[in-house]
Amino acid sequence: MLEIYFDDEVSRVNDVTKELITKLLLHAATEEKLIGELELSITFMSDSEIQQINAEYRGKNASTDVISFALEETSEGEIEIKEIEGMPRVLGDILISVDTAMRQAKEYGHDYHREIGFLALHGFLHLLGYDHMNEAEEAEMFGRQNEILASFGLER
16 A cells, blocks of 8 residues: 655645545556555645755756655665565655646646646656666656556546
């Protein structure tokens, strides 16, 4: 089972949107054959808030649409987090700019809910270890993302 904790820092995300994301990520977890108790958080924020985080943690002083912080991913100098029997596996945090999601939905000519679902799934796949640092990784990640969106019925 996947437990999602939502934090709406912009007070612009309704229960319909949260329910869509929950159903989509539960579907994705099934498609990815994830088992056990899983947790993650999703924070909705503004462009200026995500820009600050992007600058601080990624060295990019610009807003972006989604940032993921995978708890199971370690970088140099960090201590690996081990699973504890009987405790949920905490995947990490997904940050989504609502401002950018709205802009991109208009730009790409599709519904806001499709865009916010796409961003949540994109962040979720990052938490699972998918990436797009090179062409092969990008093809794998975006291919998987499109398969999940299509099987869920959230296509462009």
